[in-house]
Amino acid sequence: MLDIKFIVENPQLVKNACKVKNEPDYVDEIIELQEKRCTLIAKRDSMRSKLNDFSKEISRLAQQKEDLTEIKTHAKEISDTVKVLENELKGIEEKRDLLLLKVPNIPRENVPEGTSDKDNVIIRQWGVQKQFDFKVKDHLQLNEMLKLFDPPTGAKLTGSFFPLYTDRGARLVRALINLMLDYHTHEGKYIEILPPIIANTESLIGSAQLPKLEDDMYKLNREEYFLIPTGEVPLINMHRNEMLKESDLPINYCAYTPCFRREAGSYGKETKGLIRLHQFNKVELVKFVHPDNSWKALEELLEDIEKILQLLELFYRINLLCTADLTFASAKTYDIEVWAPGTGKWLEVSSVSNTTDFQARRMNTRFRPKNGGKPQYVHTLNGSGTAIPRIIIAILENYQNNDGSITIPETLSKYYGDKLIEIQ
RNA sequence: GGAGGGGUGCCGGAGCGGUCGAACGGGACGGUCUCGAAAACCGUUGUCCCCUUUGGGGACCGAGGGUUCGAAUCCCUCCCCCUCCGCCA
Numbered sequence: 001m002l003d004i005k006f007i008v009e010n011p012q013l014v015k016n017a018c019k020v021k022n023e024p025d026y027v028d029e030i031i032e033l034q035e036k037r038c039t040l041i042a043k044r045d046s047m048r049s050k051l052n053d054f055s056k057e058i059s060r061l062a063q064q065k066e067d068l069t070e071i072k073t074h075a076k077e078i079s080d081t082v083k084v085l086e087n088e089l090k091g092i093e094e095k096r097d098l099l100l101l102k103v104p105n106i107p108r109e110n111v112p113e114g115t116s117d118k119d120n121v122i123i124r125q126w127g128v129q130k131q132f133d134f135k136v137k138d139h140l141q142l143n144e145m146l147k148l149f150d151p152p153t154g155a156k157l158t159g160s161f162f163p164l165y166t167d168r169g170a171r172l173v174r175a176l177i178n179l180m181l182d183y184h185t186h187e188g189k190y191i192e193i194l195p196p197i198i199a200n201t202e203s204l205i206g207s208a209q210l211p212k213l214e215d216d217m218y219k220l221n222r223e224e225y226f227l228i229p230t231g232e233v234p235l236i237n238m239h240r241n242e243m244l245k246e247s248d249l250p251i252n253y254c255a256y257t258p259c260f261r262r263e264a265g266s267y268g269k270e271t272k273g274l275i276r277l278h279q280f281n282k283v284e285l286v287k288f289v290h291p292d293n294s295w296k297a298l299e300e301l302l303e304d305i306e307k308i309l310q311l312l313e314l315f316y317r318i319n320l321l322c323t324a325d326l327t328f329a330s331a332k333t334y335d336i337e338v339w340a341p342g343t344g345k346w347l348e349v350s351s352v353s354n355t356t357d358f359q360a361r362r363m364n365t366r367f368r369p370k371n372g373g374k375p376q377y378v379h380t381l382n383g384s385g386t387a388i389p390r391i392i393i394a395i396l397e398n399y400q401n402n403d404g405s406i407t408i409p410e411t412l413s414k415y416y417g418d419k420l421i422e423i424q
Numbered sequence: 425g426g427a428g429g430g431g432u433g434c435c436g437g438a439g440c441g442g443u444c445g446a447a448c449g450g451g452a453c454g455g456u457c458u459c460g461a462a463a464a465c466c467g468u469u470g471u472c473c474c475c476u477u478u479g480g481g482g483a484c485c486g487a488g489g490g491u492u493c494g495a496a497u498c499c500c501u502c503c504c505c506c507u508c509c510g511c512c513a
Contacts, residue, residue, distance in 0.1 A: 041474045045482040052482090055494040059442045068493080075493035243434080243471090368434090375471080 001361045002103055004096075008034055017106040020113065020323035026099040033096040037089065044085040051078045101211055105358040107323045108331040109295055114322025120335070125317035126310065129339060134402040138342030139393040140273045145404040145423040146396075148172060149274065161263070161278045163389070168421055172395075173281060175415035176388050177256045180283040180308055182415075184385060189304070190254035190285060195234030197257050200224050203237040206363035208329035208355070218260045227260035231284030232382040236359055239288060243375060244367040250297065251288040254385065256281065274389035275347065281388040287381040288365070291357065294379035295332075298354040302334050305350050305385045311411040314394050315339040317346065329355045338390065342397035347390040352383035 007014050011027050018025040054075040058068055112121050143149060148169025154162045165173050184190040201224045204210040209217065209229060218227040228234060235253045244251075259282050274280075285304065289297045302318070309316045319335040326333055330353040337346035357377035360366070366375040399407045406421040413419045 038474065041482080045474060048483085049481055051493075055442070058493050062442085072493050079493060245434095 001100055001358060002105070003361065004030070004034055004100065007031065007100075007103070013106065014103060017104055020107065021104045021326060021328070022324065023104045023328065024102065026102060030096060030099050030103070033092050033099070037092050037096060040085060040089045040092065044082060044089060047078060047082045047085065051075065051082060054078065098211075101205065101362070104328045105326075105331050105355060107326055108356070109354075111326065111332050112320065112322040114324045117322075117325050119322035120325055121320045121322070123318050123320050123334075125315070126306065127313065127315035129315050130341060130398055132341065132400075136342045136397065137400060137404065138273075138344075139340070139396045142342070142396045142400055142404055142406070143273070146406065146421055147424050148392075148396075148421070151273070159278070161276065163274060163277060163279075169392075172392060172416060172421075173388055175412055175417075176391060177281060177283060179311070179412055179415045180385060181254065181256055183308060183311065184254040184283070184285060184304065190252040193235060193238070193253050193255040195231065195238075195255055195257065197228050197234075197260075198225050199228050199233045199237070201226075202240065203233055206240050207233045207236045207359055208362060209233065212328055216262050218262060228257060229261050230259050230382075230384075231255045231257035231282060232286060235284060235286040236380055236382065237363060239365045239378075240363040242365055244288070244365070244378065246290065246367050246370045249288060249290050249367060249378065250293070253286045254283060255286075256283050258282075274393055275343070277389060283385045283388075285383045285385040288378045289381065290367075291376060291379045294354050294356060294381065297379070297381055298332065298334075298352065301381050301383045302336075302352045305336060305352060305383050308386055309336065309338060309349070312391070312395065312409050314391075314398060316349075327351075327353065329353070329358050331356045331358070336386070338394045340390075340393050340397045342400070343393065347393060349386045349390045349394070350384040352381070354379065354381050 002014065007027060008031055011031060015025050015027050017023075018027070054071065058071055058075065061068060061071065112119060114120065146168070147166060149163045149165045151160070151163055154160075154164035157164065181192055185192045198220065201210060204217070204226055209226075213229070217229050220226065234257070235255055238253070239251070258279055260279050261277075263276055263278060285301060287297050287301060306316070306318075316336055316338045319337055321330075321333040321335060333351055333353040335348050336350040336352070338349050340347050356379050359380045360377040365378050365380070367378055368375050395409065395412070396406055399409060401407060404423045408416050408419055408421065
């Protein structure tokens with residue numbers, strides 16, 4: 001959420017953000033409601049002030065056992081007026097707040113202008129593209145031989161795109177989760193959290209999935225509960241409605257969680273195998289930082305995640321997203337894409353964002369500056385560290401041998417407990 | 425699931441219709457004292473909103489309604505926490 005005062009003072013800037021992010025523009029409406037609100041508050045407060053005077057007077061007269069009938073009648077009239085004004089005000093505030101939740105964050109810090117993902121900018125790549133002296137297979141063909149996951153059985157249990165991992169596939173998932181968590185938590189860099197994977201409405205508003213993405217999430221029968229679409233939701237909301245100390249910052253959390261996405265309307269697009277799923281596993285990283293440090297923190301977060309891909313020796317590139325590709329809450333985002341030679345595509349395995357104070361304002365997460373002074377909103381950042389299924393695709397396709405077996409990258413083999421996945 | 429007890433400021437904890445933005449204690453901060461520190465003593469200690477902004481006014485005691493001239497205090501709904509019993513991985 002943006003500061004209402006900022007919107008009033010910089011309408012053009014906000015309108016532009018709506019435009020480049022392809023969000024509806026409610027700025028004029030919001031400003032109009034805000035002006036109405038101020039007028040109404042002024043009226044209401046002056047009436048209330050009057051009413052308070054009457055109340056004090058009644059209290060005084062009551063002690064002297066005077067007749068209160070007349071003055072009470074008068075006070076009642078004022079009280080009724082206050083109530084009318086209050087109702088009107090409530091309506092206006094509700095409308096304003098609903099619209100405020102729909103205004104996106106503003107792109108910042110040299111985010112390239114653009115109209116589609118074609119305008120994203122590759123800022124660097126790491127590793128080397130593997131050359132094969134045989135015809136490479138994609139992860140689905142490899143899975144035919146390896147039997148690591150079993151889509152039909154997953155579909156029987158739940159539905160399509162709810163994969164079931166079996167035997168060595170299940171072990172591979174577990175090994176990856178452990179590798180990532182161990183790396184991120186070493187020397188206490190990130191604090192490991194195992195959160196609930198169901199979140200309430202307040203949490204989803206806080207991290208800014210709601211109201212926009214309601215249809216992309218699984219909603220439980222109980223109206224106010226959703227399956228989390230990302231571990232970011234519980235992690236970011238841990239400090240909702242809290243006043244932190246400046247000395248608490250930065251706070252770094254990481255968590256493994258399953259993630260649930262309806263992917264409504266995305267059928268037909270990258271729907272083969274493990275690329276796009278309704279349920280997948282992910283290790284998520286989140287940072288709460290001092291506003292002065294958030295741009296530096298974004299670079300650090302990016303490096304922390306890159307390190308995972310380096311440990312796995314995967315060929316990847318960093319994509320700086322242009323304005324059109326930025327998510328609703330983000331001020332600046334890097335995507336990390338890993339090369340999948342069998343699929344012949346770059347796969348997005350992580351998205352790393354600085355939301356500045358956008359989520360913090362929604363959540364009311366502030367800190368008190370050391371030197372006294374007014375509380376300030378923290379800045380929050382999030383990044384996948386990383387999404388497991390696409391990493392599995394990358395590992396299978398990059399580390400495949402001629403016969404279809406997979407050589408496990410060295411760092412991972414310690415976790416997996418073997419150096420090779422043989423065909424069955 | 426059943427029966428009770430609670431949610432108050434940075435923390436603990438009083439208040440149970442007006443004099444309460446809230447006693448008292450702790451913490452933190454400032455000062456006195458000290459070579460310095462501790463102790464002791466004195467003082468300070470919220471957030472948000474509106475306006476004609478060195479000033480004035482309003483709101484906030486889990487959330488939302490209600491009663492009343494007036495609600496932290498009374499009534500209703502919801503949320504959360506604790507204790508006991510039952511059930512259970």
